[in-house]
Amino acid sequence: MKMERKNVWHHRKKEEIEAFSKEYIEFMSKAKTERMTVKEIKRILDESGFVPLEDFAGDPMNMTVYAVNRGKAIAAFRVVDDLKRGLNLVVAHIDSPRLDFKPNPLIEDEQIALFKTHYYGGIKKYHWLSIPLEIHGVLFKNDGTEIEIHIGDKPEDPVFTIPDLLPHLDKEDAKISEKFKGENLMLIAGTIPLSGEEKEAVKTNVLKILNEMYGITEEDFVSGEIEVVPVFSPREVGIDRSLIGAYGQDDRICAYTALRALLSANSEKSIGVIFFDKEEIGSDGNTGAKARFYLKALRQILKMQGAKDSEFVLDEVLENTSVISGDVCAAVNPPYKDVHDLHNAPKLGYGVALVKYTGARGKYSTNDAHAEFVARVRKVLNEQGVIWQVATLGKVDQGGGGTIAKFFAERGSDVIDMGPALLGMHSPFEISSKADLFETYVAYRSLMEKL
Structure with missing residues (x-):
């Protein structure tokens, strides 16, 4: 019954x-x-x-x-x-759910190059702080050439992250919606300035590296779809291995x-x-x-x-x-x-x-x-x-x-x-x-x- x-x-x-x-x-x-x-x-x-x-x-x-x-x-x-x-x-x-690069994503602030993102779907923004991230996507150059980008998924690759504020300076209570701003979900892209460059030298160095890797320019990001996802590989979860985390x-x-x-x-x-x-x-x-x-x-x-x-x-x-x-x-x-x-x-x-x-x-x-x-x-x-x-x-x-x-x-x-x-x-x-x-x-x- x-x-x-x-x-x-x-x-x-x-x-x-x-x-x-x-x-x-x-x-x-x-x-x-x-x-x-x-x-x-x-x-x-x-x-x-x-x-x-x-x-x-x-x-x-x-x-x-x-x-x-x-x-x-x-x-x-x-x-x-x-x-x-x-x-x-x-x-x-x-x-x-993920983070997407903005159409013009690369900026420099306090001599740190950053990729600006816009979150996609329903996320808890704080989940994406201080974890290793990788990027995947496509860019189409001005002549229509398709460029695939994959960085962070191989052991020898660098990864990206969005560093959180340390607890020592984060004492103020606030609503989650106020504390974690979507506009602040920016990936660290680099910190080395390009020699001989006076303005936005770190950003310029990142662009130089990307150009050497993929033959792309900053404008090519406008016709791109670059997605940010966690580096985590699928894993068995639990002492009994009964679950899958991914x-x-x-x-x-x-x-x-x-x-x-x-x-x-x-x-x-x-x-x-x-x-x-x-x-x-x-x-x-x-x-x-x-x-x-x-x-x-x-x-x-x-x-x-x-x-x-x-x-x-x-x-x-x-x-x-x-x-x-x-x-x-x-x-x-x-x-x-x-x-x-x-x-x-x-x-x-x-x-x-x-x-x-x-x-x-x-x-x-x-x-x-x-x-x-x-x-x-x-x-x-x-x-x-x-x-x-x-x-x-x-x-x-x-x-x-x-x-x-x-x-x-x-x-x-x-x-x-x-x-x-x-x-x-x-x-x-x-x-x-x-x-x-x-x-x-x-x-x-x-x-x-x-x-």
Whole structure:
């Protein structure tokens, strides 16, 4: 009669969990930005026999294809029948909270060269002080040449940091919002003045070094996207090694498990994954979930299958499509458990979490999954022996947040949020359970096959 939680470690083979976790850690060590994540996912798809949609020339009722959007978002589909029957999709986002270089970032102050940044997404600013940081990104020169920049990710590289104020001079109490200013999140770039230079000699020396390394000038930063992320490598956490600590697990943990599910699922219905940029800042822009790039890919497939009015038929496709919005949720953190409704809060190690709704206050700005669809999802999970739990984002009126689920619901699909619970979400070192990681993969694969 009662619904009871199950601990994954009691029901799965430890060897399976550990093997899957090892491969995930390797993936996360390479997927540090959305561009780097797309590049790694594309590599895996290529090795698995997927081809770019524009290059496909085979049977449109039997295709394994992918489409990349501006190097920051990617969709992959395994089509096995008429697309009008719909698909089983798992969608997720691959951007994470971070710091971005400002368009004109380099300054000199008190003979120290600094890179000015603007934070991206919801962060606690003090998390980013006095930790080692690395930078990754691209610059496009005036002639259109693309320059990739990666500094800090190799053992021989220098790293960057944003030094905090020492406690001896930081006695004044203040609100967090007043004490830690976004404008002060500046990386130390150097301190050596260029010989013979009188004005901004340190800044000029940094520019000289960058020019020697990459052939770039200060103006090239204007057409650049340089992201600042923690140096921390993914690591096992705890004496029992049951947890994984890594930057960017929100939401690349869902992207990885969905990708692995796509590659291993044996479905009689067409299936796919779509991974988006810009979720952490509202899904705006032409690489976010509000954009139409994946719809264009679906229309291309419909045309290949002979659809005359692909725009009209696309509505039918989306209405017949079931979507799992893969996103993480907040696990109960013992020192802070008072922010949760413990009866509806997920725990580490107790499986994938079903999140019927997100939003804030009175369920504002959310997809509230229909009871009929939740029942279908629950039936599949139970029949396939998947270990799952329910989740909400804290107590009512405690806070709130959103996912990309609502954007698919707006297009007519049934959608529910589902993913593993994390500790320290949006921090530079988020914590997941190896057991929940594996169970999320099992859940996504089961739903791709049976939903």
